[in-house]
Amino acid sequence: MALLSVRNLRTYFHLHMGTVKAVDGISFDLEAGKTLGIVGESGSGKTVTCLSLLKLIPMPPAEIVGGQAYLEGRDLLSLSEKELRGIRGRKMAMIFQEPMTALNPLYTVGEQIAETIRHHQAVTRAEAFEMAVEMLAAVSIPLPRLRAKSYPHQLSGGMKQRVMIALAMSCRPKILIADEPSTALDVTIQAQILRLIHELKSRTGTSVILVTHNMGVITATADEVMVLYLGKMVEKGEVYALFNQPRHPYTQGLLDCILKPSGRRNLPKILPGFIPHPINRPSGCPFHPRCPKRKTLCAVEEPPVVRDGRQETVCWLYV
C-alpha cells in the first residue's frame, strides 16, 4: 500500500491566450521511506504537479480539473482550505529552490521554525523555540542557539537552505517535497544539502518527492524516477534501470544529451527541435513532432501506459 497515490491529476491554467494543460493526467505512487525523482524540462509540469498536491497554486488562473491524491486514505484534492492547513507542514512539507524568497526577511529563522511548530502542536512559545534550536542542530547548523536569532540575510545560501529543511522537517512530515532544492547552490554545498535530506529521510522514514532538471541529482539520490514532457508522464521506473535502459524515445534522447567524458570533443548528440509552447501542445503523443521513431498513429491518438516489470513507458512503440 503506497503512502501517497496520485491518480490522473489534471491542473489547467486558464489564461487569456487560451488554456495551458500544465499537468494532464499524471499518476504515481510514493512508497514510505522512498525518494521519487521527477525530471523534465521547462514547462513539463513537474513543479505544478507538486504545488497541486498542496493546493499552493493560485486559483484562478489555475484549476485542478480532475484527479485524486490519496494520503493515508484521504483525498487531498477534495479537502477544504481549513483541513489542508492541518496537512501542510504536518503531513506534507515543501522546500523551494529559492530559500531567500521562501523565508520571511523580517523574522529570525528561529521564530519562523517555532511558528510552524506552534501551528501544529500544543506547545508554549519557549518550548517551540527550544524545538527550533534542536531542528537547527539536526540540520548541522553550527552554533544553533545563536543562529536561531539570525535573520535570513545574515546566513549564506547553503545555511538558508538548511534552515528551509529544518522548517520543513520540524513537524516530522510523512512526505517532503523538494523542488530544485540544490539548484542555486555551489557544487560542494549542493552535495551537502542532498546528503542532509538523505540522512533526515533515513532517520525519520519520511518519503521524498524530488523535483529537478539535474540528472546528477537524480542518479545520486532517487529510488524511482518519473520523466515528464509537456504535462504528461512519458516514462517511469527504478533509477538504475531507467538510466541504463531508457525505453521512451524522449528519455533516450534526453539521456543522450548528457555529456560523457568518453565522447570528449565530439559534437554532443542533440534532441532536434524545440519544446513547443504548452498552449499548443501537439496532438496524440506530445513528443511526436520531435520523435525519430514516430509512426502515423502517434500524431492521432495518445499512447497508453505500457508496463515492463516496474518500468512504465507511455509510447506506441511497445504496444
Added chain:
Amino acid sequence: MDRMEQPLPSHRKGIGITVPKGDPQEILRLKDIKKYFPLKAGFFSRIQGTLRAVDGVSLNVRRGEIFGLVGESGCGKTTLGYVAGGLLPPTEGRIFFQGRDMTDGKGRYSAEEVQFIFQDISGALNPKWLVREIIAEPLAILGEAPRERRKKTEAMMERVGLTPECLEAYPHELSGGQRQRVSIARAMVTRPRLVICDEPFSALDVSVQAQIIRLLMELKGEMDLTYLIISHDLTLLEYLCDAVAVMYLGEVVEEAVPAERLFAEPLHPYTKGLLDSFLFADPNRQRIDKMEILAGEVPNPIFPPEGCRFHPRCKWAEAFCKKHKPLLRSVGAGRRVACHLA
C-alpha cells in the same frame, strides 16, 4: 566570407613584432593579475576594507584552445574573465593579447577581438531593442555600412538557428534557448578571436544545453575561435576543455594541460574535493550516502584564511599550511599546483 579577405584593421598590423618572447601560439597571457574592490561604507564612503576578488593569477591561453576556469561562488572566476576581456581594469598585473600589452594605458580591445557571452542572458540583452539591433550593434561599433550590417546579421542569425521572425522580436518574446542563441550571434557576428563565456549553459534545459554546446563547438571549428569558459559544471569542462584552471578565493590552486589529466588525477585537495562532491549523471557512480563530500563552505573572501586559503576545509592540512602560503609551482609537464603536500 573568409576572414582573410578583409583588410587588417590598423591596430592589428605589427603583430609578430611586439610579441614578447614565449609561445607564438599564445593568444592571451595574464601576468600576476590582481583585482581588488574597495568596500565603502558610512557617510563619507570611507574605505572599510578590501575584497581581493582576484589575487595574483597568471595564465596563458593558446590560440584555438578551449580554456576552462572552474571554482565555487566568490572564487573570482567571473571577475578574472571580466578583467581578461577588458571589462574591468586590473588593480595590478599585465594582460597581453596577441602580444599587445592591454594594460599600458593605450591598449584597448576591438569588437572583433574579444566578445562575451554572459550568464544572465536576459540582463545581457537590451529589452528595448529588437533582436536585429542587438546582433548588429558590434558591427555598428566597428563602423560597418548598414547594408553590410544587415547582410551579416541575417547570415549569423541563420547560422545560430534562429528563424527570420526572431529578428523582429524583442528579447522577452523568445525562449531561454533562443535568447542564448541571440547572445551567441551577437558575440560571433564580428568574427572575434577570443570569446569569453561566463556560465553559458547553466540556466538552460538539458536538451537545449546540448544544442548550444554543439553550436559553440561548430562555430569554433568554422571561425577558428578561442574560448575561455567560466563554469562550475565539471562534466562540461571535462568534455570541452583543452586546458583547465581551478580557482579558490581569488587564486589559481591547480592547472592542467591537457585538461583530462586534472580529472583523472587531481593533485590539489580542493580539486579532489570538488570532483568527489560533484553529482555526475551516471547511475553507476556512488550514491549520495557513499560519496566523500567536501565539508564546510567557502569562507568570506573579505577575510581569507592565512597561509593556504584552503586549509580550514582541507583534511590533510598540517600546522605548516596554516602559516605559509603555497606558491603555484610546476609539477611535471603541463601541470601546476599550489599545495605544500602535493
